[in-house]
Amino acid sequence: MKKTTLNKIHxxxxxxxxxxxxxxxxxxxxxxxxxxxxxxxxxxxxxxSHMGIIEVYGPESKQFLQHLTVNDIGQLQYFHxxxxxxxxxxxxxxxxxIITRLKEKYRIVVNCSNFQKIKAWMEQVDKETNFDIWLxxxxxxxxxxxxxxDSHNIIEKIIKHDERIPRFSARYDHVGDHVICISHTGYTxxxxxxxxxxxxxxxxxxNMCIQQGAVPAGLGSRDTLRIEAGLPLxxxxxxxxxxxxxIGYGWIVKLSKNNEFKGKQFLSNxxxxxxxxxxxxxxEKAIPRTGCIINGxxxxxxxxxxxTLKKSIAIFMADREINAGETVNVxxxxxxxKGIITKLPFIKKSS
Amino acid sequence: xxxxxxxxxxxxxxxxxxxxxxxxxVVGITDxxxxxxxDIVFLEMPKExxxxxxxxxxxxxxxxxxxxxxxxxxxxxxxxxxxxxxEDPAFVNSSPYDEGWLVRIEMTEPSELEDLLSADDYxxxxxxxx
Numbered sequence: 001m002k003k004t005t006l007n008k009i010h011x012x013x014x015x016x017x018x019x020x021x022x023x024x025x026x027x028x029x030x031x032x033x034x035x036x037x038x039x040x041x042x043x044x045x046x047x048x049s050h051m052g053i054i055e056v057y058g059p060e061s062k063q064f065l066q067h068l069t070v071n072d073i074g075q076l077q078y079f080h081x082x083x084x085x086x087x088x089x090x091x092x093x094x095x096x097x098i099i100t101r102l103k104e105k106y107r108i109v110v111n112c113s114n115f116q117k118i119k120a121w122m123e124q125v126d127k128e129t130n131f132d133i134w135l136x137x138x139x140x141x142x143x144x145x146x147x148x149x150d151s152h153n154i155i156e157k158i159i160k161h162d163e164r165i166p167r168f169s170a171r172y173d174h175v176g177d178h179v180i181c182i183s184h185t186g187y188t189x190x191x192x193x194x195x196x197x198x199x200x201x202x203x204x205x206x207n208m209c210i211q212q213g214a215v216p217a218g219l220g221s222r223d224t225l226r227i228e229a230g231l232p233l234x235x236x237x238x239x240x241x242x243x244x245x246x247i248g249y250g251w252i253v254k255l256s257k258n259n260e261f262k263g264k265q266f267l268s269n270x271x272x273x274x275x276x277x278x279x280x281x282x283x284e285k286a287i288p289r290t291g292c293i294i295n296g297x298x299x300x301x302x303x304x305x306x307x308t309l310k311k312s313i314a315i316f317m318a319d320r321e322i323n324a325g326e327t328v329n330v331x332x333x334x335x336x337x338k339g340i341i342t343k344l345p346f347i348k349k350s351s
Numbered sequence: 352x353x354x355x356x357x358x359x360x361x362x363x364x365x366x367x368x369x370x371x372x373x374x375x376x377v378v379g380i381t382d383x384x385x386x387x388x389x390d391i392v393f394l395e396m397p398k399e400x401x402x403x404x405x406x407x408x409x410x411x412x413x414x415x416x417x418x419x420x421x422x423x424x425x426x427x428x429x430x431x432x433x434x435x436x437x438e439d440p441a442f443v444n445s446s447p448y449d450e451g452w453l454v455r456i457e458m459t460e461p462s463e464l465e466d467l468l469s470a471d472d473y474x475x476x477x478x479x480x481x
Binding site: 014016027028031032220224283286287289303305307333 | 389390413415418
């Protein structure tokens with residue numbers, strides 16, 4: 001199994017480890033509920049170094065990414081980030097991603113489960129198109145997600161100044177002699193940062209965050225947090241056969257941008273552009289898991305217990321038109337449970 | 352390493368059983384089981400007075416991460432359900448052998464105790480998993 005640089009620290013802290021798409025990652029430290037609460041009320045840190053970092057360099061990197069992604073990279077300013085997707089020629093979603101425009105390159109962070117696929121796809125399109133670009137895989141970098149309302153105070157103490165980074169922007173900074181790149185992004189529904197740190201410095205950086213009060217957290221709470229925040233996950237809500245419209249992300253598709261791009265033809269012909277991704281809340285003692293059926297309505301893609309609402313919640317894709325407030329029957333272990341349809345997210349974003 | 356209590360009986364499904372007096376016994380899940388499940392949030396327990404045969408599914412334990420069934424270690428009828436843990440299942444995590452007990456039963460076939468694992472057997476079983 002592949003290990004991140006922080007693996008030793010996770011094991012040293014007796015974190016529970018799991019195989020996550022070939023990576024040995026912590027599922028939890030002190031417990032999912034405690035870690036979840038830390039993110040909503042204080043701050044926690046996650047090792048997300050299993051995610052893939054692909055950088056695009058060269059005079060035609062902008063044109064190359066315009067051709068590859070559905071969003072308009074031409075609108076992306078220096079040190080800003082953009083949520084986007086890559087589709088293949090047939091319109092299948094290959095992955096969703098955050099792209100950040102840095103000084104001399106674009107940095108793309110992709111799901112670990114799709115990293116090899118995306119890398120191969122980008123290399124293939126590079127050969128097909130002859131844009132003057134080159135790609136670089138940055139596996140000498142680790143990524144630490146510092147999430148929660150105290151994240152600002154913690155990072156300010158570490159970088160020793162209080163100049164704020166706007167949301168969905170990034171900045172290089174220093175900790176002693178080490179250069180880090182701080183991105184004001186996250187995947188929890190609470191405010192926070194994702195910090196790119198050299199593998200040679202990441203253990204020290206991790207410990208600095210803990211000294212400043214961040215609680216170490218694992219993939220278990222990362223999942224409960226992103227479900228409460230109504231954020232889709234590739235493999236659950238996003239699959240090759242879904243469209244960006246199905247999950248309410250039609251706004252990232254820029255059909256009007258001034259060039260052909262992968263998936264444009266397919267997306268131009270999509271008939272249904274309505275959001276099919278909804279939430280369901282169940283106020284009974286059962287948790288709907290992935291695959292559970294909502295009778296006559298659709299199938300659950302992600303379900304969990306919401307530590308914030310103290311109720312069971314699930315995200316699903318609706319097969320028919322539905323309205324928030326509608327009562328439905330959810331099948332959990334062959335029994336029917338009453339659920340109320342709700343718009344996503346389940347919780348309002350906290351700052 | 353998880354805690355295993357001496358003089359308790361165990362199952363391969365990670366339940367424990369403690370004989371109180373006569374044919375009365377208490378059943379719960381082991382420290383190893385609660386640790387593997389993580390934070391337990393819901394319990395579905397049988398009704399008092401229900402009769403079961405050894406190995407029957409008598410309840411459901413739902414943690415944030417996963418769901419697991421509770422099986423009765425020996426045949427018997429339910430004489431008491433721990434209502435405190437049904438109300439607050441976190442007791443199963445914090446005190447699996449004591450405050451986190453699940454049901455009290457009256458054994459109808461006490462000879463079935465011979466089928467169960469001893470503390471030593473159970474320690475060996477979980478040492479392979481931990």
